[in-house]
Structures are given as structure tokens and as C-alpha cells.
Amino acid sequence: MALMVPALMQLVLLFLVSSGRRASSASSFFDEDILLGSAFRDASGLISQRRERNGSSGSKSSWGEGGWKEEILWLARRPETVEWLKRLRRRIHENPELAYEEVETGKLIREQLDGMGVEYCFPVALTGLVATIGTGGPPFVAIRADMDALPIQEAVEWKHKSKVPGKMHACGHDAHVAMLLGAAKILKIREHHLKGTVKLLFQPAEEAGIGAKRMIEDGALMDVEAIFAVHVSHEHPTSVIGSRAGPLLAGCGFFKAVIRGREGHAGNPHHSVDPILAASAAVISLQNIVSREANPLDSQVVSVASFNGGDDLDLIPDSVIIAGTFRAFSNASFYQLRQRIEEVIIQQSSVYRCTTSVDFFEQERFYPPTVNDEFMNEHVKKVAIDLLGPENYKIVPPMMGAEDFSFYSEVIPAAFFYIGIRNETLGSTYTGHSPYFMIDEDVLPIGAAVHAAVAERYLIEHG
């Protein structure tokens, strides 16, 4: 497919890989991926040369206050950096790991950070880690990437297709990791410009297991006053940034209710307690929560997506299971929905003499709304426009999808933004979680640059 590496490039890569390889006793599938050390040293040297050519040196050089855009973009777009980013992303893509299983992905990240001389704390949230770059003192700002893949069989036929049957990076988290490593590289080179400390959060288990919550519980946000994250989006052309202030992604919860009655012959229903009737009444009543109780201007959803009970035409079953999902764009509405779903199912069932338990999977799949802080969103917008031009920034509408980044945005000012990966020529037009999902890898250097710039400029403005 269109994302193949040209043959000549492969030869160059092969040479770079073998010449940059470190002695390592670890035997992972990432072993050969130690390009960074030499590329990093090259970049530092070249920057010094360019500073000298510009007639300045140190933090007051033209690469400092005035020249930050040029240097960040230059660092990100160097051919060595671009190839390194693609290589990282392809390695991760070929070896997808599900929630809390990101062992090899984490090893790759640590190898790369070691090569850059970046310090990190590991493990955090089981398989995650937090790297730090900067002065070591306040202010602290965080940028985050998620690392996990999905239990999906990849349907895209290309050279770097997933090697693990039934697992795929179908949400672009492989790209997120590569972009955050790219940002680490840029920030490390520009560390003398940082007016505080950047924490880089490599988070496990976004798709399941709410890894963000566990990162917070393990202290990842300690001293951090603001956090940012980017997600690839097939809805925007490659490298176009999109965001909005306020609610961006819905809160998303799931429920499963077991409604218990008493089994009995269907011809003599008075000898049974009918959970089918109770569950049916509960399903009807659930529809009234949004239509009768919610403000019509406050978008909310309750959907029953599963109804199971009985398999005998002549027998009223002992129990029925109903299950579904609910969404809302404010914390108040989201937690209100959770409470009302529980009340309606339990009380409606009791009308029909049934007993009910409702599970909300709150330790696995329970995502509050992602709400962008007005000032943090403005910061992203300003940096994106400064770096990429106004034509490459868009205000986007809210979406019914969900993200566990919301746990961070509940705690500190935060902004979550999109970066486009849509390229009709390549065919990167499928939504996340599709087996046909693919990205335009040209996004990688720009994503790294935006991440780095968002963090660096935050510290310049608040340090």
C-alpha cells in the first residue's frame, strides 16, 4: 500500500540502524531501533553551526525567543528525525500490545529516552512511565501519549501490518508514542530554553482499564499545573490542528443489569415472577430519562444495546440481562445519568416483583466528559497558529466519542486537541477502531513539533 518505504530509503535506514546500534543484552524486537543517539548528537552539532552562522549563541540566539518556531520545525523535519519517527511508529504498529500489556512498547520508549539522556520514572500505572525534561523546578507542565492497542484484526495490507493476530493499533496510539518521543528529542535539544519542567506521560490502558486514572493515583500529576494531549483524527487533513474550548468529548459509561424473577411455565404465568416484563418496562422507562428529565440543550444519550433472557418458548426465565451505554457532555449530567439509570432499572423492576443489580464497570470503562479549559485551549490554538499558520487550525464540534484524558481534565486545567491524518491519496480516511484504520505518517514530525512547542511556550509564558 501507499505507506511503503522506498527501496533506497530502506537501504539508508539499514545503514543508519546498523551504524547506530548500541550494545545491549536485552533481546526485544526493538533492539535494532537505536537510531537516536547519533541523530541526537548530529542535531546538537548542526544547531551550534547554525547558531554560529546566525552570529549568536546560547539562549539569546535567534533560535531562542524569536526563532523558536523555525528551530522546532527544523528539528522535527530533519530527514533523520522523520525517518526515525516513522521507524518508531512502524515498530510499535507491528507489535501492538493491549491495555496494561505495553511491556515491549515501554521498553522501546525507555531505550529511546536513555539514548537522549532523558530521565524518567518507571513503572507508573504498571506499564507506564513519566519522563522529565527542563530545570527540574516549577512550573511543571505535562504532555501525554497513550500506548495501548485494540483487540482488532488489522485489515490493511501493508509492509508494517500488525504481526499479532487479533491486535491492532487502530486508534493511532502508536503515532502518539512516536510523536511524544519526537517532542522529547526536540525539548531535550532545547532544554536551555525551558523555564521550568516538562513531564512526558507515557500512559497505558486508554482503551480499557482507564489508565489515566491510575497514572494520577500513582502521582503522575504531582506538581503539574497544566496538561495537554493530541489525538490523530481522520476528519482533518494531515497535520491540521483542531480543538475547542469547553466540552469536547462526551462522558461515556456502560451498564449491565441482571433482573431476577422466578422461573415458571409460560402457560401459568401466575406461578412465576416474570423478568421479561420487568426488563421491558425498564427499557421503556430508560428512554424517558433523556426525553423528560434532561435539558434539551444539553446533549445526552441512553441506549440499551443488549437484551438477553430465556431460550424456551414455553418457559418464563429466571433472569434477564439488559445492557447499554450512556453519554453526556458535563460531569453533572454524566453522574446524574448514572444515578437515574440505576434508580429506574431497580425501581421499575421492583414494580414487577423482580430484584436487580446494576454494574457500571467503573474500574474498566467509565470515562467522564473531556472538557477543555478555556485558557489552555487558547494556548493550543495560539501555538498551533504561530507554528503552522492560521490555515492549519480549526475549531471543531464536540463529539460523542470518549477519552480517559478526561480524568486529567477533572483534576487540573487541560486541553485535548486533534491532529489530522486524512490523506485521500493514501487512503487514510477510516475512523479510529476500524480494521482499515491507517495514518498519513507525514503527521509525525508535525505532531512532535506541536507537542514540544505547546509545552515550551507554556513554560515561557508561566515560568
Ligand SMILES: [Zn+2]
Ligand atoms: Zn480508541
Ligand SMILES: [Zn+2]
Ligand atoms: Zn485513541
